[in-house]
Amino acid sequence: MEEEIKAEFTRNGFNFDDEEEILQKCLTFCIQYKLSASDLVSIWDIYSLNRGLEFTVRSSHMGAFLEQLQREQVDKVKQKDSGLHLYSNDVAMILHGNIEETEVILDTPNAKGTSAQEKLSDSAQKTTGGKFTFEKPLESVTPFGSRKSKFVVQTTINEQPNIQTIKVEEDHENSEDDIIKRVQPSQKCSLLIDRSQPEPGCRFMYDRIEDKFDFMENCIKKRAAAYVSSGQYEEPVDPSVASQKSIFAVGMICCEEEGRLKEKPILLQSSVEHSGGQRVRLDLQKLNQFSIFPGQVVGIEGHNPSGHCLIASKIIDTVPSSITSTEQLPSKRQALDHVIQSSKVSLIVAAGPFTTSGNLLFEPLTELLSYARRKQPQLLVLLGPFIDSDHPNLKKGNVDQTFDDMFRLEVLGKLQDYVEYMGSSVNVILMPSFRDANHDFVFPQPAFEIRPADFIHQIYSVSNPGMFSANEVKVACCTVDILKHLSAEEICRNPQGGSNFYPLYPPAEEVPLDFSLANEALQFSSVPDILILPSDLAHFVKVLSLGEGNNGEEQDKCLCINPGRLARGEGGGFFVEINYSGNPDSSTASIIRI
Known part of the structure; x- marks a missing residue:
């Protein structure tokens, strides 16, 4: 088939700038639209004449030529439709998108008042699903279409x-x-x-302050329940209460100041159930490695000797896999x-x-x-x-x-x-x-x-x-x-x-x-x-x-x-x-x- 396409182009005096790529595309067009080699070259001949192209078939023109073939399919559909007849003395007028100057005659009035142009668009859509915007001319070459590597x-x-x-x-x-x-x-x-x-x-667009509060509160409560259900952590406590012993708390990372989160000051907001929604300053100096962002819900192991600052010894920022896999x-x-x-x-x-x-x-x-x-x-x-x-x-x-x-x-x-x-x-x-x-x-x-x-x-x-x-x-x-x-x-x-x-x-x-x-x-x-x-x-x-x-189980x-x-x-x-x-x-x- 490729040899037939090449021979037909040569017979009509055309040559190629990228023979292999053009022939592969033309072969695809023939298969997709059920065209013979002579039909394809005839359509290309009309396409090149209307645009004043040279006798060199360029791969950069293939994208616009594909749209031309799609428009040919629309014409076939209109010819087969007995209820719609299109008359025009200028083929180029249709190819260049001046559809509003054509005469459209309907055999019977449309009961729903659908315009002829809408009917054309619908039939075009059902045929190929391609671009059928008649009001604007085709663009022959675009930066995307002219690239070499596909x-x-x-x-x-x-x-x-x-x-x-x-x-x-x-x-x-x-x-x-x-x-x-x-x-x-x-x-x-x-x-x-x-x-x-x-x-x-x-x-x-009807969310309230209460919705924001409920969302954050639910995030904290769900994460706390997941940690407790895993059996690896005890019930979270209020992180803002002074305690010399190690505690476990669950809360949301917050930033005291506007702008990007800094290492200081960083706050932890616990749930209403455990702390009344109070925030406490979070000290991360003892941690060798951590990764946090505003809004992140984490578990914190540490102690708060003064009641004003929670000194973290460990951040738990993941949910146990036993919970995530069984929920x-x-x-x-x-x-x-x-x-x-x-x-x-x-x-x-x-x-x-x-x-x-x-x-x-x-x-x-x-x-x-x-x-x-x-x-x-x-x-x-x-x-x-x-x-x-x-x-x-x-x-x-x-x-x-x-x-x-x-x-x-x-x-x-x-x-x-x-x-x-x-x-x-x-x-x-x-x-x-x-x-x-x-x-x-x-x-x-x-x-x-x-x-x-x-x-x-x-x-x-x-x-x-x-x-x-x-x-x-x-x-x-x-x-x-x-x-x-x-x-x-x-x-x-x-x-x-x-x-x-x-x-x-x-x-x-x-x-x-x-x-x-x-x-x-x-x-x-x-x-x-x-x-x-x-x-x-x-x-x-x-x-x-x-x-x-x-217990040594693989992570999800x-x-x-x-x-x-x-x-x-x-x-x-x-x-x-x-x-x-x-x-x-x-x-x-x-x-x-x-």
């Missing part, structure tokens, strides 16, 4: 060192193999939403599939933004889905922001769509096309961000409302933060950049643990933390198998040991992932491909630059 493996864990930094080109595998794989789908994974709080449509998951579970569970799952994880800062073409998302089509993971996890409120075009108001329409067409449309192409063996999980312009500006954040009537049941949304299980593998995610916020506030790096998606208090200024929703949504009782925390900091995949082992382990951002400025970013197999030590993961 996918490059940056880092791997639990694999041979020689596979690092291997250049992986798009469509590198034989396309015939891709077709064989597509008709032989992998086993579908089971999917359970362990927790999805708060609910869509919840009431927020039950939240009782509310939403069963999505009933498939045999195997504790193994393959997934690809990516975090927004999903379009570059120079445009709203969503090119990184398109190429991520192209990669996923070849790799065929059981689960695709996409974390917001999707319609980024920090995008330059949105800030300037240079958009001609509502944010909801943009999300529906550019994101959900592409994902629907992806799952329809892949078949029933894949699922997609979406998690919003408070930076999403089309969603509630609050944290914790309800899930996107994705109506099953509009999109097939393989696309799900969870709250932010949220937890779900895939083949009994517990996955926890949060799109707030807690790693960046903690790095700015903690005294020492590498905190040892915690049972809160956002343990920092007070929160960062940009985080709209609503304490009336925080009690149920931010706490998690068990250590997840995979913890996904997207951040602007350097991407990583690490195996962490959490909790305190009892968790695969902690920062997938980075899929788009970084005008260029591509990073995503993570994971093959989880039983436990973090036997699993493999790769960070891939797009």
Whole structure:
């Protein structure tokens, strides 16, 4: 097929600047849109004439040419639709987006008053899920589309060192193999939403001082109860009472002054039950090593000879593993599939933004889905922001769509096309961000409302933060950049643990933390198998040991992932491909630059 495409281009007088890459892409286009070599070259001929291009076919033009092919599919759909006829004397008018100048005739009036242009958009969305914004012209070359390397493996864990930094080109595998794989789908994974709080449509921005107090009090009381239940610690006492003997207290790290936490003065706020909520100064001079941040709930062993200062001899900042491993998951579970569970799952994880800062073409998302089509993971996890409120075009108001329409067409449309192409063996999980312009500006954040009537049941949304299980593998995610916020506030790096998606208090200024929703949504009782925390900091995949082992028992382990951002400025970013197999030590993961 590649030879036929090459021969057809040559017969029409075209040459290539990167023959291998262009032919691979053209072969993909032919397979995806069921085109012959002559059909493809004919469309390219019209495309190049309309744009005044030379006879050299350049790889940088392939992205815009793909959109041209998608528009050709829209034309086919309109021709097949007996109720809609489009008349125009100027083909270039359609190709360049001047749809409002065309004449549209409907056979019968629409009872619901739907406009013809909306009908065109809907049919376009159902066909390919690509970009069909007719009001603006195509951009032929973008910095993202003109890059040479498509996918490059940056880092791997639990694999041979020689596979690092291997250049992986798009469509590198034989396309015939891709077709064989597509008709032989992998086993579908089971999917359970362990927790999805708060609910869509919840009431927020009504939190009170009492809500903040109750949230902090509950954090302290739950941690104290966990320490006592483990049998390793005695009942906590009031740390503000003078005592010459060693005591054990549980409280929250606080800073007496505004700004970053310093070694002095540091305060410990105990619970109302034990100290009436009083604070006491905390002296850490006797400790060789510690790592604390404001809002962290810890256990303290030490003594307070004067009643004014608690001299710490030990800080316990983790929960015993016997507690975390035996606590039950939240009782509310939403069963999505009933498939045999195997504790193994393959997934690809990516975090927004999903379009570059120079445009709203969503090119990184398109190429991520192209990669996923070849790799065929059981689960695709996409974390917001999707319609980024920090995008330059949105800030300037240079958009001609509502944010909801943009999300529906550019994101959900592409994902629907992806799952329809892949078949029933894949699922997609979406998690919003408070930076999403089309969603509630609050944290914790309800899930996107994705109506099953509009999109097939393989696309799900969870709250932010949220937890779900895939083949009994517990996955926890949060799109707030807690790693960046903690790095700015903690005294020492590498905190040892915690049972809160956002343990920092007070929160960062940009985080709209609503304490009336925080009690149920931010706490998690068990250590997840995979913890996904997207951040602007350097991407990583690490195996962490959490909790305190009892009597020589092994600590709970968790695969902690920062997938980075899929788009970084005008260029591509990073995503993570994971093959989880039983436990973090036997699993493999790769960070891939797009």
